[in-house]
Amino acid sequence: MSLEDLLPGYLGRQRWFAGDEPSKVVVVEQDEVAEGLQWMVVDADGALYQLVVGTRPAHEPPHFVTGHTTGILGEDGGLLFYDAVLDPSLALALLAMVAPDAQATHVRPMGVEQTNSSLVYDDRLVLKLFRRLRPGPNPDVEVTRALGDAGFENVAVPSALWRSGDLDLAVVQPFLAGGAEGWALALTSLRDFYGGDSVDPASRGGDFAAEASRLGHMTADMHIALAQAFGAQPGDGRAWAAMAERQLARLEPEDADAAAARAFIDRLRQVADLGASIRVHGDFHLAQVVRTDTGWFVLDFEGEPARPLEERRAPSSPLKDVGGMLRSFHYASQVALMEQDEPRRPEMAPRADRWERRNREAFLSGYLRRPGIRDLLPRGQSSLTTVLAAFELDKAVYEVLYERDHRPDWLPIPRSAIGRLLGGSG
Amino acid sequence: MSLINVDDPHWYQRAVFYEVLVRGFYDGNGDGTGDLKGLTEKLDYIEWLGVDCLWLLPFYQSPLRDGGYDISDFFTVLPEYGDLGDAVHLVEEAHRRGIRIIADLVMNHTSESHPWFQESRQSRTNPKADWYVWDDTDHRWPEARIIFVDSEKSNWTWDATREQYYWHRFFSHQPDLNFDNEEVQRMMFDVIKFWLDIGLDGFRLDAVPYLYERDGTSGENLPESHEYLKRLRKEVDSQFSNKVLLAEANQWPADVVDYFGDGDECHMCFHFPLMPRMFMAIRREQRMPVTEILAQTPEIPAGCQWGIFLRNHDELTLEMVTDEERDYMYAEYAKDPRMRRNIGIGRRLATLVENDRRVAELLHAMLFSMPGSPVLYYGDEIAMGDNIYLGDRDGVRTPMQWSPDRNAGFSRADFAQLYLPPLMDPVHGYQAVNVEADMRDQSSLLHWMRRMLEVRKQHSLFGTGTFEVLPVDNPSVLAYARRQGDDVVLCVNNLSRFAQPAELPLQRFEGRAPIELLGRVPFPRIGELPYFITLGAYAFYWFQLVR
Numbered sequence: 023m024s025l026e027d028l029l030p031g032y033l034g035r036q037r038w039f040a041g042d043e044p045s046k047v048v049v050v051e052q053d054e055v056a057e058g059l060q061w062m063v064v065d066a067d068g069a070l071y072q073l074v075v076g077t078r079p080a081h082e083p084p085h086f087v088t089g090h091t092t093g094i095l096g097e098d099g100g101l102l103f104y105d106a107v108l109d110p111s112l113a114l115a116l117l118a119m120v121a122p123d124a125q126a127t128h129v130r131p132m133g134v135e136q137t138n139s140s141l142v143y144d145d146r147l148v149l150k151l152f153r154r155l156r157p158g159p160n161p162d163v164e165v166t167r168a169l170g171d172a173g174f175e176n177v178a179v180p181s182a183l184w185r186s187g188d189l190d191l192a193v194v195q196p197f198l199a200g201g202a203e204g205w206a207l208a209l210t211s212l213r214d215f216y217g218g219d220s221v222d223p224a225s226r227g228g229d230f231a232a233e234a235s236r237l238g239h240m241t242a243d244m245h246i247a248l249a250q251a252f253g254a255q256p257g258d259g260r261a262w263a264a265m266a267e268r269q270l271a272r273l274e275p276e277d278a279d280a281a282a283a284r285a286f287i288d289r290l291r292q293v294a295d296l297g298a299s300i301r302v303h304g305d306f307h308l309a310q311v312v313r314t315d316t317g318w319f320v321l322d323f324e325g326e327p328a329r330p331l332e333e334r335r336a337p338s339s340p341l342k343d344v345g346g347m348l349r350s351f352h353y354a355s356q357v358a359l360m361e362q363d364e365p366r367r368p369e370m371a372p373r374a375d376r377w378e379r380r381n382r383e384a385f386l387s388g389y390l391r392r393p394g395i396r397d398l399l400p401r402g403q404s405s406l407t408t409v410l411a412a413f414e415l416d417k418a419v420y421e422v423l424y425e426r427d428h429r430p431d432w433l434p435i436p437r438s439a440i441g442r443l444l445g446g447s448g
Numbered sequence: 449m450s451l452i453n454v455d456d457p458h459w460y461q462r463a464v465f466y467e468v469l470v471r472g473f474y475d476g477n478g479d480g481t482g483d484l485k486g487l488t489e490k491l492d493y494i495e496w497l498g499v500d501c502l503w504l505l506p507f508y509q510s511p512l513r514d515g516g517y518d519i520s521d522f523f524t525v526l527p528e529y530g531d532l533g534d535a536v537h538l539v540e541e542a543h544r545r546g547i548r549i550i551a552d553l554v555m556n557h558t559s560e561s562h563p564w565f566q567e568s569r570q571s572r573t574n575p576k577a578d579w580y581v582w583d584d585t586d587h588r589w590p591e592a593r594i595i596f597v598d599s600e601k602s603n604w605t606w607d608a609t610r611e612q613y614y615w616h617r618f619f620s621h622q623p624d625l626n627f628d629n630e631e632v633q634r635m636m637f638d639v640i641k642f643w644l645d646i647g648l649d650g651f652r653l654d655a656v657p658y659l660y661e662r663d664g665t666s667g668e669n670l671p672e673s674h675e676y677l678k679r680l681r682k683e684v685d686s687q688f689s690n691k692v693l694l695a696e697a698n699q700w701p702a703d704v705v706d707y708f709g710d711g712d713e714c715h716m717c718f719h720f721p722l723m724p725r726m727f728m729a730i731r732r733e734q735r736m737p738v739t740e741i742l743a744q745t746p747e748i749p750a751g752c753q754w755g756i757f758l759r760n761h762d763e764l765t766l767e768m769v770t771d772e773e774r775d776y777m778y779a780e781y782a783k784d785p786r787m788r789r790n791i792g793i794g795r796r797l798a799t800l801v802e803n804d805r806r807v808a809e810l811l812h813a814m815l816f817s818m819p820g821s822p823v824l825y826y827g828d829e830i831a832m833g834d835n836i837y838l839g840d841r842d843g844v845r846t847p848m849q850w851s852p853d854r855n856a857g858f859s860r861a862d863f864a865q866l867y868l869p870p871l872m873d874p875v876h877g878y879q880a881v882n883v884e885a886d887m888r889d890q891s892s893l894l895h896w897m898r899r900m901l902e903v904r905k906q907h908s909l910f911g912t913g914t915f916e917v918l919p920v921d922n923p924s925v926l927a928y929a930r931r932q933g934d935d936v937v938l939c940v941n942n943l944s945r946f947a948q949p950a951e952l953p954l955q956r957f958e959g960r961a962p963i964e965l966l967g968r969v970p971f972p973r974i975g976e977l978p979y980f981i982t983l984g985a986y987a988f989y990w991f992q993l994v995r
Contacts, residue, residue, distance in 0.1 A: 086976060110955075110976050128955035130978050133921060145919050145953055200739050202923035210734050210923050213946060227731030232772055313736060313923075315743035 025060075025075070025103055028096040033066055035092050038137050038153040040069070040328060041427060051186075056115040059106050063155060063189070070155040072191055074106035074116065084109065107131050107139045107151065116141070117149055121182035121194040137327040142197055148178070151192045156331045160190035165248070165301065165323035174247035176240050176319045198319050204308035205354065207233060208381075212358035215377055216370050223377045230377075231384035233318075234351070237311060238388025240318040241347065242395040245340040249300045249398055257296030257339055257400075257409075263287050265333060266416040269423065277422050278440040283415065286444060290412050297399040297409065299337040306343035307350035326420055328427075340398050341406070344389060345413030349421065349439065351381045356435045415443045459548070460650075460692040460716055461753045462911030463500035464816075464901055465823040467760055470507050470529050471516075471867055473826060473848050475859030480866045482847070482858070484525065484534040488541050493883065497829065497894075498901035501548040503652055503694075505761060507535070511561050511621075515761070515845070517552070517654060518559035518622050522639040532646070539647035548649035550692060555636050556655040557622040565623050569610045579632050580623045581615035581661060592617070592667040617658045617667070627659045627676060637683050644684065650692030653677075653714065656707065657697045669703050677713045692716060694755055701745040711749035719745070719754040719820055726758065726814060727800060728773065730807055730986075733944040735926035737773075739917050742819075753911070754820030758811055759797045759828055762841060796844050798831040798876060805831070805893060806986035810941060812897065813988040816904050817930065817939040819915040829897045830886045833876025838868060846871050849878040856882060903965050903990070909935050918952055925950040925983065936993040938962065942983035951978035954993075962991035 026049060034043030044066035051063040060075040075095060078084055080102040086109060087094060093105035106112040113129040126143035139151045152160060163180055170179035178195040185191060207230065214228030223229055266287045273280060290296075303310070304325030312319045325334030355374040362370055389395065400406040421436035468487060476485030484507065494502065506516035509524040516526065525531050542549050558565055567576040586604035594600050595618060604613040605620040614623045625632050640651065660672040677695070684691050695707040695714040701721065707714045721741050728737040748754065793800070801807040808831060815822045827848055834843045847870045851857030856870040856878035863869070871877045886894035904910050909932035918927040924944035930937045936957065942948045954974045962971040962979075971981075971991065983989070 128953075128958075130953050130955055142919075142953070144956070197919070199919050200743075200917050201919070202734065202736065203921065206921060207734060207736075207923050210944070211732075214733050214944075217946065228733050229776075232776070315736070315740045 024098055025095070028098065028103060029064060029073075030066070032095045033064075033071065036153070037428075038139065039066070039071065040154070041067075055119060056112065059112045059115055063186075070189075071153055072151065072155050074112070074151065076104050076106040076109045076112050078102050078104075086110065105139075107141055113141050113149075114143075116151075116192075117143055117147070117194070120149060120184040120192050121147070124182070124194060137322075137324060145199055146197050147181075148195050148197045149192055150195065152190060154327065155189045155191070157188045158331065160193070161304070161325055161331070161335055162323045163190055163193050165251075165303075166195070168251035169244070169247050172247040172251040174244060176244065176317060178319065178321070198312050198314050201312035201314040201319065204233075204237065204311040204313060204318070205350075207313055208308050208351070208354040209358050212355060212374075212377060213361070215373060216358060216362055216366075221373055221376065223373070223380045229380075231380050233313065234381040234384040235388030237318050237347070238385040238390075239392055240311075240320070241306070241343060241385075242389045242392030244303065244320055245300065245343070245398055246392075246394050248302065248340075249298065252301035252337070254298040254300045254398060255337065257299045259290040259293055259296050261336075262296075262338060262412070263290040265336070266290070266412065266419070269416065269419050272423055273419060277437055278419070279444055282444045283419070283440065286415055287412055289408050293400065293405050293408055295400045295402050295405040297339055297341070297401075297406075298397070300340055300398060301335075302338045302340060303343045303346075304334050304338075306346040308347070308354060309350075326424075328420070328424055339409055339413065340395075341410045342413045342416070344386070345410055346417050347385060348382050348410075348414055349417045349436075351378045351385070352439055353421075353435055354378075356438075357432070360431075411443060415440065418443065455690060457690050458751060458912075459690065460501070460694075460821060461751075462905075462908050463548070463821050464498065464904070465501045465503050465550075465755065465821060466494060466497070466499040467503045467505070467757075467823055467825045469505050469515075469761060469826060469845055471505075472845055472858075474850070475861060476530075478860040479528070480859055480861035481528045482867075483528065484530040484538045488534070488538045491538075491541055491545055491547065494542075494547060495545040497898050498905065499547060499824070501550060501649065502542065503823065504549060504551045506552045506554065506654075511559055513559070513621050514619055515841070517554050518557075518561075518619070519554055520559040520562045523642055536646050543647065549647075550650040550652055550694065551643065551648055552654055553640070553643075553651040554654040555625070556658050557616060557618060557624045560621045560623055564625075568623075569607050569614075572610065572612070578629050579626055581626045582610065582612045583615070584612055586613045589615075589661055589663070589665075589667055591665060592661070615661065617655070624658070624661075627672070633676065633679075637680065640680065640684065641687065644688050644691060649690065650694065650715075652694045652696060654696050656695045656714075657699060669697070669699060669706060674706060674709065674713060677707065678709055681709075681713055694718070701741070705746045705748055708749050708752040711751050715751070716753045716755050716821065718823075719756050722756055722818070722820075723758060724773070726811060728776065729926070729943050730801070730811065733946075734923040735941075735943060736923065738814075738926060742915075742917065755823050756815060756818060756820035757823040757825065758815055759795075759800070759825045759844070760823070761825065761845060794834070794836060794841055794843050796832060796834040797825070797828045799833050803831070803833075803875060804986070808893060809896060810943075810986045810988055812900065813939070813990070814926075814941055816900055817910060817928075817937070817990065821911060830881055830883055830892075830894050831876075832881055833871050833873065835869075835871055842868055849882040851882050851884040852879050857884065899966065906965075907935060907937055907992070908932060909937055913937075918954075920950050920952060922948055922950050924948050927952055934995070936960070937965070938991040938993055939988065940981065940983065940991070941988045942986060945985045947982060947984050947987075949980070949982050951980050954979040957993050960993040960995055963994055965990040965992055 029047040030043050033039045048065045049062055050065050053061050055061045058077050062073040064071050080097045080100050083102055087104050093108050095103035110129050117124055117126055129141050129143050132140035132142055138153055141149045166177050169177050180193045180195050182194040211228040211230035215223050215226050218226055270283055303323055310321050355378040359367055359370055359374045400409055418436045418439040425433045470487055471482045473482045474486030474490045476483050476489055507525055507529045508519045509521035509526050510516045510519050525535055539549055564576050564579050567574055568580045592603055606613055616623050657668040660670045661667045662670055693714045694716040696718055697704050697707050698720045704717050707717045725737040725741045729735055832849055835846055836843045846868050847856055847858035849856040886892035909930045913930040913932035916929050920927050925942055925948055927940045957974050961973045
């Protein structure tokens with residue numbers, strides 16, 4: 023078996039790879055960029071991916087591969103091939119290549135990610151290796167830099183970029199030391215709540231509402247800075263609806279009442295007062311925000327990985343991000359509920375709803391109270407509600423499609439949200 | 449030769465302090481009130497516990513309308529506590545055991561019954577007329593906040609004798625001294641010299657931010673106050689050695705550091721905002737409240753040190769938290785409105801943590817390992833409780849519980865004669881909670897505390913080492929490294945009531961082996977990968993990382 027033969031199976035095991043094992047993988051580019059470090063761009067069923075592969079003699083496997091199966095490509099000709107991000111010395115070589123000025127002595131992988139692989143150096147720098155490659159500027163790099171230039175302080179502005187032709191390959195950013203992911207904080211709050219005896223989330227020590235409100239502030243500031251950096255146009259309900267409908271078409275009958283969903287989205291076309299259309303985060307949820315000692319930071323402006331790049335860069339309503347975060351509160355409350363013993367769940371379900379409602383409200387009021395944000399939003403309350411609900415539905419539909427491919431166990435979460443939204447529309 | 453005579457000008461950077469209410473510690477003469485003689489009798493206990501320095505609450509002549517912070521003669525011991533001879537004896541006996549003693553000193557104000565004030569109020573022309581702050585109106589300095597909002601309406605009070613208003617930042621029976629007056633400045637130097645001469649090792653300086661008043665300011669942290677403290681330090685340094693000045697400035701860390709000067713003002717300052725944040729972190733089960741305030745804490749000059757504490761004789765001070773946090777703390781820790789005092793919560797540690805031994809240990813483990821010198825409050829080592837039905841702040845000033853005997857073994861006086869009743873409730877009362885029982889019980893909090901202090905003493909890095917928070921994904925885990933030269937101690941705390949996993953980025957310590965400090969148990973050597981550990985509910989580890 024050659025290295026090329028190992029690729030389809032390897033790709034199929036990666037979280038960052040969309041879908042199951044590809045039927046055809048072609049190596050588009052390959053280069054030994056450092057000793058024992060193969061850099062590759064491969065075409066897997068028409069999509070480009072970046073691979074970094076380490077090579078060592080198979081008879082003495084390095085200790086860092088112990089316990090890893092996902093990151094191992096396999097053996098060929100007495101050589102072991104593995105994901106180079108597991109190999110500290112190769113990871114350091116990678117940094118030396120991407121940011122020759124950066125000095126580092128220690129490196130560790132950051133944990134499982136959906137779309138990229140990140141390495142942390144000396145708890146100071148992060149190298150983010152983009153996995154799925156697309157021609158043109160990487161939206162994360164583009165947006166993060168522009169936000170930094172606009173004076174928005176809650177992003178890690180890149181210090182080095184690695185490109186090849188028109189492909190952005192990797193970026194180096196400051197590491198948000200001591201930060202904790204919003205998702206982990208929300209689950210901490212929920213576990214405290216479900217583990218206690220009160221049915222009121224406000225009465226619990228782990229109450230998340232103050233953080234949710236601060237997150238709302240930061241989100242509003244981000245949108246104001248995005249509007250400043252990329253401009254704002256009047257909202258385009260037709261375009262928004264059309265984009266949502268393309269996605270709706272992919273739902274299965276058991277996912278939702280398709281006609282009701284279409285009607286729900288179609289209301290976007292009837293709203294005259296849509297607010298502005300701006301560059302948005304695009305995939306805004308609790309795992310994309312990090313609470314540090316100096317406040318909330320935003321990560322990863324790549325947009326929803328399963329959408330085409332053009333769609334991800336397309337301007338939209340800031341309420342798209344707001345809707346995304348609101349969906350995330352629902353997700354967190356339900357995922358933490360699924361952690362509970364099954365017999366307890368029915369009793370806990372009303373708590374999940376209360377936690378979600380409380381944090382939705384806190385986030386929204388934190389967001390809406392920020393000076394300047396109202397200029398980007400629909401003026402009337404009912405327009406605002408309609409547009410927001412449409413984007414929540416759109417996000418839930420995206421989630422259904424995503425979970426079907428990646429985490430079927432979690433499918434009931436977005437499905438129930440769709441049911442709830444459509445039910446609420448009458 | 450006793451340890452105390454070793455010349456160590458920076459002893460306070462590594463010391464563990466123990467705050468004692470003389471009135472409440474031990475009654476040596478059987479009159480129902482604790483005294484200096486009683487405290488001297490209990491020095492063996494203090495030594496056994498491993499305390500390095502006592503901090504005595506005010507023991508000066510006073511009408512005791514504010515726990516002795518209303519001094520009516522700076523040169524006399526309150527007769528109920530004993531006399532000057534008792535004070536000298538206490539200092540000698542403490543020093544013989546290697547224990548130092550600092551005392552509270554209130555410079556900002558006196559009692560209204562102090563002869564200085566009595567003289568000052570007589571006329572506008574007497575020799576002490578200018579020793580206090582007088583004015584014809586009560587309009588001046590409206591920017592100055594009222595500190596005791598529960599009892600005071602204004603910082604000015606009318607005096608019918610002199611027919612003027614006098615200025616007071618605290619109670620109206622505590623007129624502020626006028627530090628613009630050079631005689632007052634000199635007199636305060638004399639007070640300090642007097643007590644250092646008999647052997648005190650320093651002072652905890654009460655209410656230093658308020659010494660001066662200036663138009664258009666809040667009257668806090670004024671340059672003039674700093675200037676005076678620097679002169680005071682110079683005086684002390686020129687005539688004494690190995691003394692410490694510990695400032696009480698309940699301000700944000702960025703303002704408090706000014707009281708260190710350039711290492712030429714106070715040796716120590718209390719870190720006030722850290723304490724409520726520690727409680728908050730436990731309640732929220734995540735580290736952010738603590739790391740946030742530490743990130744906002746500036747570096748301090750060489751030779752200086754923070755004083756850090758969990759509880760003290762005052763309420764759990766919430767002045768230095770945001771309004772949102774204050775509401776949160778009230779909601780979480782003061783479910784009964786009587787538990788609130790002024791802008792804080794009047795509880796002891798044991799009741800604040802709902803008697804959870806694990807939380808009490810975790811909080812102390814953090815206190816003993818975070819940057820600063822820990823200050824314990826008498827009775828917290830045996831998890832004494834409080835009595836919220838007593839007035840003002842007396843709820844946390846009840847008699848030390850020595851034994852299950854009559855009056856908690858605190859006094860042989862009649863019960864009715866006691867300055868305050870000892871706690872008698874079934875949970876925290878002296879029948880259940882007392883030193884004698886805890887001494888016998890090897891697994892008691894008291895024995896645990898003693899062991900912790902013993903371990904802490906083995907590593908000077910806890911006092912003077914660098915402090916660095918490690919990035920851990922799990923928000924319930926607070927991990928930090930203390931380091932001095934090649935000695936490294938890694939502290940890992942689980943703030944959650946559930947077991948938690950953590951991956952610690954320890955690559956830079958690769959090859960070192962963690963040894964758990966309480967049991968000297970070796971853990972697996974640190975490799976190239978993140979170091980994985982699990983922590984039980986409210987568990988903590990102190991690991992020495994050995995090459």
